[in-house]
Amino acid sequence: MSSQLLTRGGYIDKVTAGVYTLLPFGLKVCNKISQIIREEMEGLGASEVLMPGLIPKERWQKTGRWESFDALFKLKGVDEKEYALGATHEEIVAPLAKQFALSYKDLPFGIFQIQNKFRNEVRAKSGVLRTREFIMKDLYSFHENEGCLDEYYKKAQEAYWKIFERCGIKDKTYLTFASGGSFAKYSHEFQTETEAGEDEVFVCKDCKTGLNKEILDGDFKCPKCGKIQYDVIKAVEVGNIFKLSDRYSKPFGLNFIDNKGKNQTVLMGCYGIGIQRLMGAIAEVNYDERGLAWPKEVAPYRIYLIALEGKEKEGEELYRELSSKGVEIIYDDRKDISAGEKFADCDLLGIPYRVILSEKTGDNVEIKKRSEKDLKIISKKDLIGIAGS
């Protein structure tokens, strides 16, 4: 459903299966999501970089993933040099960290980026929920021992909860235990409940936690409270976090000198969020029969302004005034389009506040929240306080 509404609302444009253009509104939403994530990553003390999409074959061979990682898009340059497009960036970040992490005093630290990933998916589906190219925030953390990794991993979890709270999907999101692969007992996923989800997860609704199908070995038991009651929900994975241990640091010789002067292998963690998928998940849990309904912090604009007949000039003035004060406002000044059509578009687009100027409102404005039915008449002066921030 989200992809249909995002397409109808002009947020995204499909180029081919799993490949989309972000149109101006979609880019705005993704930028807002990215900025929320950036702030929370900086809150963890992590530094932002931008790694390349072209990753040389030799790097992937070092970790054995040139052969084992199915989702790699491989290509060759004119000079016969081979690359795989970055589906994830351990093969870049571990050698990079090697240049800087030398002593236990430098640890822990985090490096993140918000960058385009490419995945050679057999089946791209569900619109923006599973694509072949997407923006991803990937954070990598570096540690001297497991205790240090555990501590950072917990803080990263808290940062993730803040992100999902600010994106308006916390209440629908579960922390689930998933397979840890060969190097850790578990990894964790943040799963947001929606009928559009590809995953089936077993959750304890009281604890907002659960297990992924792949690791449900026998009876369910809540990992937090131990209860055996559970619900099966459909969900989309909006974030995942892994303890990588020495899986990628070892092949690249990413070591540090410990406090006894001994050379030791750095331990790593990694933490991902797909931006367009998160946009899709937010859309999935925030729509009704009239269209999208963005939470305030990620909406492309806060106010959708419509001026009825005779009020066009006043509309223009109000638009300019609020814009100059930094209020994110869009003014629907299209001619030859009825007010009813404008109301419908405002609802389809999901802008949090609809503001109308009409004969009826006089010197005031009519304001309506996207999520409510009530209309209110308020003064222009009060508009910023109510809808602007």
Next chain:
Amino acid sequence: MSSQLLTRGGYIDKVTAGVYTLLPFGLKVCNKISQIIREEMEGLGASEVLMPGLIPKERWQKTGRWESFDALFKLKGVDEKEYALGATHEEIVAPLAKQFALSYKDLPFGIFQIQNKFRNEVRAKSGVLRTREFIMKDLYSFHENEGCLDEYYKKAQEAYWKIFERCGIKDKTYLTFASGGSFAKYSHEFQTETEAGEDEVFVCKDCKTGLNKEILDGDFKCPKCGKIQYDVIKAVEVGNIFKLSDRYSKPFGLNFIDNKGKNQTVLMGCYGIGIQRLMGAIAEVNYDERGLAWPKEVAPYRIYLIALEGKEKEGEELYRELSSKGVEIIYDDRKDISAGEKFADCDLLGIPYRVILSEKTGDNVEIKKRSEKDLKIISKKDLIGIAGS
């Protein structure tokens, strides 16, 4: 030279020939450059989108570029679907515009993006000046006739001059006439004079204009004043603009209804700036024997703060105070590093203002511009006014 300084200063990290990671400082500079460009593109009324890197083979076949465009990186997905990585985006933007541009009333309009490009270059060289992967701003404009295209093209030129002025390289930059390919008499390049440049251009220094070698047919004549005196300079191309005419609109059937109700082909223009290359060019014209010297608007930070012995706490306080006021300041609080080393790093990094707290400065601070030798003692209160904005 720029690449060595950018590498030593920790701005960039080379992954392989023509492929770089932007480290935190380099990302900051590129983001500042991008924001300047974004503002000037929005000033033209253009809308920002984000097109994908994966472009299906069929799109390139429509324009004949699957075979003719050497610099394409081609690849195949698991489903045997073929793509080329976006080296430029006419094949995405023309079909996209087709969905929106319907009537002469909709024209002209502009669509731009700041996005990763991939070029299968035979020889990647000169550090960040010619790479296989780089961020590019590409603007595409859409028109009903040549007059309309000409007018937009001129406005885009003005926007480009503003960009290069804000980036501190306008005085070293020339507008040169280059080959227009098969569909226009000329295209134009913005060429910045530097010994590191790959291009040789013939310029009239009075008019800041010139000709590229490829179109110098016989004697030089300044395209602006007509004089035949010229200088030959080495330069790097920091921007290029093309009139595309109907080269890409025709194959995709990008038409509009003119004011007589007739179906006509849209004319297009395109306008590019490579972000890392621009960073490299700015670095090339702004360094000395001690290191980089960023112009204010693109510097990663405005102030480099150093607190000498006994002033560390005061440094921390000043740092917090200025940060909280939005001043971009970096505090070099490294222990076990001499003041001299900090001074050297400050100069290498090229931060516009060095600020020192010492016994000597008392309640004041010592400030030094990167580009000047004079030291001044000023009050902390005056610091924001002088260096902060």
